[in-house]
Amino acid sequence: MATRKKCCICGTDVTDLPRFRDDQGNYWCAECTAQDKRARKGVTCPACGRKFMPQEMVRSGGKYLCQACDLVQSSAANAGEARTITARNPRLVPLLSVFLVLLLVFVYVIYSTYYS
Ligand SMILES: [Zn+2]
Numbered sequence: 001m002a003t004r005k006k007c008c009i010c011g012t013d014v015t016d017l018p019r020f021r022d023d024q025g026n027y028w029c030a031e032c033t034a035q036d037k038r039a040r041k042g043v044t045c046p047a048c049g050r051k052f053m054p055q056e057m058v059r060s061g062g063k064y065l066c067q068a069c070d071l072v073q074s075s076a077a078n079a080g081e082a083r084t085i086t087a088r089n090p091r092l093v094p095l096l097s098v099f100l101v102l103l104l105v106f107v108y109v110i111y112s113t114y115y116s
């Protein structure tokens with residue numbers, strides 16, 4: 001009977017499972033390999049796909065983002081808010097100028113009626 005191959009981390013029998021070998025010839029199960037990768041290379045930011053150390057990640061809206069993406073997302077949210085405000089305001093500008101022109105015309109008409 002062939003030697004059973006065991007994961008050097010968790011001891012799972014990996015003989016019939018996908019397994020990996022490290023430089024020392026030890027077997028690793030897929031899960032421990034993934035966990036080791038995560039521990040060594042950090043977590044992948046879902047926004048930019050880059051790897052970061054877990055302590056560098058920021059919780060943002062139920063998911064973890066890197067600090068850069070968190071900044072981008074929150075400033076994008078702020079920009080979106082600012083955009084709705086500026087989108088509302090420019091409409092007031094022509095309205096106010098029309099109102100001012102009408103007022104001027106009205107004043108001019110009153111003025112010329114009384115003083116002509
Ligand atoms: Zn394992």
Ligand SMILES: [Zn+2]
Pocket residue numbers: 045046047048049050065066067068069070
């Ligand atoms: Zn990111």
